[in-house]
Amino acid sequence: MSAEPVVFIDGEAGTTGLGIRERLRALPVRIHSIDPARRKETQARAEAMAAADLVVLCLPDAASKEAVEMVEGLAASGQRTPKILDASTAFRTAPGWVYGFPELSEDQPEAIRQASRVANPGCYPTGAIALLRPLIDAGLMKPDFPVTINAVSGYTGGGRTMIETQEKEGGPAFMLYGLGLAHKHLPEIRQHALLEKRPIFVPSVGHFPRGMIVSIPVHMDLLVKGTTAADLRRALEERYVTSSFVRVCKAENTLVADALVGSDDMELRVHADEANTHVVLTARLDNLGKGASGAAIQNIALMLGVSPA
Numbered sequence: 001m002s003a004e005p006v007v008f009i010d011g012e013a014g015t016t017g018l019g020i021r022e023r024l025r026a027l028p029v030r031i032h033s034i035d036p037a038r039r040k041e042t043q044a045r046a047e048a049m050a051a052a053d054l055v056v057l058c059l060p061d062a063a064s065k066e067a068v069e070m071v072e073g074l075a076a077s078g079q080r081t082p083k084i085l086d087a088s089t090a091f092r093t094a095p096g097w098v099y100g101f102p103e104l105s106e107d108q109p110e111a112i113r114q115a116s117r118v119a120n121p122g123c124y125p126t127g128a129i130a131l132l133r134p135l136i137d138a139g140l141m142k143p144d145f146p147v148t149i150n151a152v153s154g155y156t157g158g159g160r161t162m163i164e165t166q167e168k169e170g171g172p173a174f175m176l177y178g179l180g181l182a183h184k185h186l187p188e189i190r191q192h193a194l195l196e197k198r199p200i201f202v203p204s205v206g207h208f209p210r211g212m213i214v215s216i217p218v219h220m221d222l223l224v225k226g227t228t229a230a231d232l233r234r235a236l237e238e239r240y241v242t243s244s245f246v247r248v249c250k251a252e253n254t255l256v257a258d259a260l261v262g263s264d265d266m267e268l269r270v271h272a273d274e275a276n277t278h279v280v281l282t283a284r285l286d287n288l289g290k291g292a293s294g295a296a297i298q299n300i301a302l303m304l305g306v307s308p309a
């Protein structure tokens with residue numbers, strides 16, 4: 001790899017692509033862009049891929065799959081091939097891909113460093129997995145726990161189409177969706193949180209651009225006998241004590257969804273009643289920060305072995 005690695009963002013003009021481009025200014029890398037008029041042309045994209053050390057895919061799932069085939073085509077014709085970081089849902093549970101959540105386990109940063117294919121996590125799974133996985137790993141929550149996840153997102157989570165609808169036509173103040181109970185993030189949450197059962201996941205979107213809260217209610221008598229809210233909090237604190245982005249915070253009585261807008265951090269909380277019979281676990285993040293572009297920058301830094309100047 002040259003002194004200044006080259007990055008090509010396929011989908012640079014989209015919501016996630018723009019966020020990554022902006023954040024890349026903090027890293028010692030060179031961005032290889034293509035003429036916006038040619039951004040969907042196969043030839044122009046293939047040339048840009050061949051010139052890059054890392055390709056970041058910020059595309060819809062189908063276009064991401066096509067882009068990965070293009071990189072594989074380069075390899076088949078004996079050309080140098082870039083590493084790939086994919087922001088879509090297409091490869092988050094695929095064999096041969098490393099899940100780009102460095103806080104997942106102690107070994108995950110090294111796995112991301114070594115990988116040639118990394119899948120950037122979804123926004124909701126980032127919150128849900130961050131709350132659930134340490135509790136399963138610590139043996140406090142059994143893998144067959146009946147998990148329910150409620151979440152609210154800012155409308156930028158829906159990409160360009162939802163942004164245009166909300167901003168031009170003044171979309172709904174608040175709406176539940178995914179009520180077919182088969183949201184595209186369920187397989188990812190289940191696989192990386194190590195859950196045996198499919199969680200019930202009820203996402204929602206509000207008339208605000210950015211911000212997210214993921215919340216998971218827990219009946220304490222369904223956890224491993226004797227588990228307290230303090231045990232849950234300790235397990236989370238132990239997992240994230242070394243993280244620069246994830247922190248465990250004091251429980252609050254109210255939580256505002258857009259408090260972390262512009263930050264790449266995520267806050268986790270354990271809210272309990274006095275009798276310790278009910279707990280609600282919450283994760284608060286910027287859906288475009290730790291939920292998308294911020295997470296991508298963490299992965300890019302690991303994959304290219306660079307850090308902010």
Ligand SMILES: NC(=O)C1=CN([C@@H]2O[C@H](COP(=O)(O)OP(=O)(O)OC[C@H]3O[C@@H](n4cnc5c(N)ncnc54)[C@H](OP(=O)(O)O)[C@@H]3O)[C@@H](O)[C@H]2O)C=CC1
Pocket residue numbers: 010011012013014015016017039040041057058059060061063087088089121122123156157158159160161287288291292
């Ligand atoms: N928004 C979010 O909060 C998050 C989104 N993601 C994921 O990131 C990916 C991108 O999402 P997002 O940025 O929101 O979407 P956007 O719709 O905002 O951006 C997608 C971009 O890709 C371009 N594009 C579409 N098809 C092609 C193609 N065949 N070749 C080249 N460019 C193409 C689009 O151009 P045009 O507009 O002209 O069609 C657009 O610029 C998605 O897979 C999404 O699931 C991940 C985490 C969070």
Ligand SMILES: CC(=O)N[C@@H](CCC(=O)OP(=O)(O)O)C(=O)O
Pocket residue numbers: 087088089121122123124153154155156157158159162203204205287291292
């Ligand atoms: C509000 C909204 O529509 N959100 C999107 C998820 C956005 C996201 O971050 O997920 P991906 O990375 O998988 O695209 C949805 O529910 O499909």
